[in-house]
Amino acid sequence: MTDSPSRNMPIPGGKNASENTRRAEQTAGDTRKKDEEKATKLRERIWREVRLILADILQNMKPQHKDYENVLNERYLHHYFSHRYQQRFTGVDLIGVDGIQQQEHGEEIALHPEWPTSKKASGIAGGMYAQNRPDPDGSAGHIDFAIGRYEEPWLGIEFKLSNGWPGEGVQFDLVKLLDPNNRFRLAVSFNVLIRDKLSGQHNGIEDAIKKAYKEAVTGAGSNQKTPRLWYIVVEVDPKERRIFLAKTDGPDKATEAPRITKLEGTALVEFLHKEWKP
Numbered sequence: 001m002t003d004s005p006s007r008n009m010p011i012p013g014g015k016n017a018s019e020n021t022r023r024a025e026q027t028a029g030d031t032r033k034k035d036e037e038k039a040t041k042l043r044e045r046i047w048r049e050v051r052l053i054l055a056d057i058l059q060n061m062k063p064q065h066k067d068y069e070n071v072l073n074e075r076y077l078h079h080y081f082s083h084r085y086q087q088r089f090t091g092v093d094l095i096g097v098d099g100i101q102q103q104e105h106g107e108e109i110a111l112h113p114e115w116p117t118s119k120k121a122s123g124i125a126g127g128m129y130a131q132n133r134p135d136p137d138g139s140a141g142h143i144d145f146a147i148g149r150y151e152e153p154w155l156g157i158e159f160k161l162s163n164g165w166p167g168e169g170v171q172f173d174l175v176k177l178l179d180p181n182n183r184f185r186l187a188v189s190f191n192v193l194i195r196d197k198l199s200g201q202h203n204g205i206e207d208a209i210k211k212a213y214k215e216a217v218t219g220a221g222s223n224q225k226t227p228r229l230w231y232i233v234v235e236v237d238p239k240e241r242r243i244f245l246a247k248t249d250g251p252d253k254a255t256e257a258p259r260i261t262k263l264e265g266t267a268l269v270e271f272l273h274k275e276w277k278p
Helices: 014-060 074-088 099-105 168-178 203-220 266-273
Strands: 111-116 128-130 142-149 152-162 186-194 228-236 241-247 259-263
Touching: 014 074, 014 152, 014 186, 074 111, 074 142, 074 152, 074 186, 111 152, 128 168, 152 168, 168 186, 168 203, 168 228, 203 228, 203 241, 203 259
Parallel strands: 152 186, 186 228
Antiparallel strands: 111 142, 142 152, 228 241, 241 259
16 A cells, blocks of 8 residues: 555655745844844934033033023023934934935934824824823823934933922923833933022932932833933022932832932033943
8 A cells, every 4th residue: 555645745845944934034033133233222322422412511501601591491402402413413303314314223313302192193102191190081291302213212301490399390201201101211301490599408309309200100100111210400500500310220120219419520520421321
C-alpha cells in the first residue's frame, strides 16, 4: 500500500517559508529598535535645548538684567520660548515641520502652541476637565506648548506668572501635565512669582510646591503613564531672585513628594550647564 499523495507532497514553502517569516519578523523588530533609539537620542537633544532656553529665561530674570522687565510678562515668555526653539531647530515653525526636518526627524521635533488635550477631528484623545479636575463629560484643556507628534506629543510645558502663589491655577496646570490620558513622557511647569519684597524664609514655598504636587497627582490619577516632572518656581522682587526646582522620577515614584532644590551658587551653575537626560 502506497502513501496517499497528500502525505508525500511537500507543504508549500515548507521550512523555507517559516525561516523567511522568522527573518522578516526579526528585521522588522531590528528596524523598530533602531527607530526608537534614534527617537530617544533626538528627544534627549530636544530636551537639552529646551533646558537651555529655560536657563536663558532664568538668567534674564536677574533684577539687574536689561531684559528683566520684559520677562515679567507671561505672553513675552511664550514668545521668547517659541522664538528660541525655532532658532535652535531650523525648519520648525508654528504650523509644522518642513520637508527636510520631516524626513530626518519625523514629528518628534514639532512644536505646538496651545495644544488641546482633546480634539476628535485631529485624532487627539487626551484629558477632559471640569472644575480643574479630570471629567470625561468636561471639556478639553490646553497646554502652553507641546512637542512631538500632534496626536500624542511627548513633552508638555506650562508657564505661569502671577503676583502671588497662583493656587488653583498652578494646580490645574499640574493636573493637565500629569494626567496619564495626555501621555506625556516629560513635563515642565515654569512658575514666576512677582513679590514686592522677598522674605528671609522660603519654607512656605517648598510646602506650597509639595501640597500643589500632591493634590495634582491625586486629582490627575497616577499610573504607569505619569510623566517625569520638572517643577520650577522663581520668586523675584526689584532687588533679588530665588529659584526652586522640584523634580519627580515618573511613574514608579509618582506618589512620592518631589525633590526640591534651591538653585543658587554652584547648584544654579550646574542647572544652567549640566546636560540632563529625559
